[in-house]
Amino acid sequence: MEYPIFALTNKVAIVTGASKGIGVGVAKSLAHAGATVICAARDSKALNSVVADIQEEGGTAHAKHLDVTNVAQIKGLFTEISQEFGAIDILVNNAGLGFNHAAVDVTEQDWDDMMNVNQKGLFFCCQAAGEVMLKQGSGRIINMSSQASVVGIKDHAVYCTSKGGVNQLTRVLALEWSNQGVTVNAVAPTFTYTPGTAERLDNPEYLEKVLERIPAGKVATMTDVAAAVVYLASPAGAMVTGSVLMVDGGWTAQ
Numbered sequence: 001m002e003y004p005i006f007a008l009t010n011k012v013a014i015v016t017g018a019s020k021g022i023g024v025g026v027a028k029s030l031a032h033a034g035a036t037v038i039c040a041a042r043d044s045k046a047l048n049s050v051v052a053d054i055q056e057e058g059g060t061a062h063a064k065h066l067d068v069t070n071v072a073q074i075k076g077l078f079t080e081i082s083q084e085f086g087a088i089d090i091l092v093n094n095a096g097l098g099f100n101h102a103a104v105d106v107t108e109q110d111w112d113d114m115m116n117v118n119q120k121g122l123f124f125c126c127q128a129a130g131e132v133m134l135k136q137g138s139g140r141i142i143n144m145s146s147q148a149s150v151v152g153i154k155d156h157a158v159y160c161t162s163k164g165g166v167n168q169l170t171r172v173l174a175l176e177w178s179n180q181g182v183t184v185n186a187v188a189p190t191f192t193y194t195p196g197t198a199e200r201l202d203n204p205e206y207l208e209k210v211l212e213r214i215p216a217g218k219v220a221t222m223t224d225v226a227a228a229v230v231y232l233a234s235p236a237g238a239m240v241t242g243s244v245l246m247v248d249g250g251w252t253a254q
């Protein structure tokens with residue numbers, strides 16, 4: 001038999017929201033697997049520091065400014081990347097907003113802000129990368145979803161709605177593009193320990209409530225989430241498309 005290949009040597013990967021949190025872990029892990037990683041987000045200083053870390057570890061990475069709510073900027077950047085690097089092999093749509101409110105307190109601005117990043121931005125990044133990948137006849141798109149895409153979580157009306165839509169979009173794009181060599185999948189983490197979630201998860205009372213719902217008895221690490229992304233991006237994941245890979249320690253198995 002042929003053995004599965006997880007290496008990403010010579011692959012060009014874009015990671016949105018690679019300036020902090022899970023996106024940093026994903027960018028570093030893709031670079032560790034051999035990809036040239038384009039780290040895209042708004043905070044250029046933070047991006048430069050991520051790129052410097054990757055280079056220090058012997059990887060290849062570049063920082064590119066991107067606001068995913070600006071469709072013209074997405075199109076311009078993805079065209080620039082495909083010309084500069086000769087391909088877009090992997091897109092990880094990680095940029096996302098995650099604030100929460102009781103449903104009665106949600107404002108129109110809250111709704112627009114979250115949907116513009118979590119759904120509209122993600123869709124147009126898929127479209128811009130898809131255009132290049134379909135011409136290449138190959139590509140991997142991984143959309144960052146959440147356990148909140150398949151179960152309701154109190155006080156997360158907009159977030160749950162946005163991530164449910166990410167799963168549906170993932171399925172539709174998989175149907176449209178998989179017969180042309182482009183796989184489209186989602187990764188759906190549970191609570192993940194990042195510098196941004198540390199304050200909440202370091203609070204023993206908050207953590208206890210979270211862990212009551214996670215059969216594995218622990219929150220996810222950035223490595224847990226990055227592992228799923230690397231798998232779906234790799235040659236080993238070629239037959240997987242249109243799926244939502246739960247990285248939730250069993251939260252949604254209940």
Ligand SMILES: NC(=O)c1ccc[n+]([C@@H]2O[C@H](COP(=O)([O-])OP(=O)(O)OC[C@H]3O[C@@H](n4cnc5c(N)ncnc54)[C@H](OP(=O)(O)O)[C@@H]3O)[C@@H](O)[C@H]2O)c1
Binds near residue numbers: 017019046069194
């Ligand atoms: N952490 C968790 O527990 C958890 C659990 C399940 C799912 N997720 C999902 O995982 C993803 C990352 O979450 P995280 O916790 O790592 O978030 P985070 O620490 O808040 O980081 C969010 C990232 O998204 C980027 N971003 C936000 N708005 C953007 C915009 N308009 N244009 C470009 N980039 C933008 C930010 O970069 P700039 O500010 O520099 O633009 C930042 O790099 C999200 O999709 C989230 O929903 C997280």
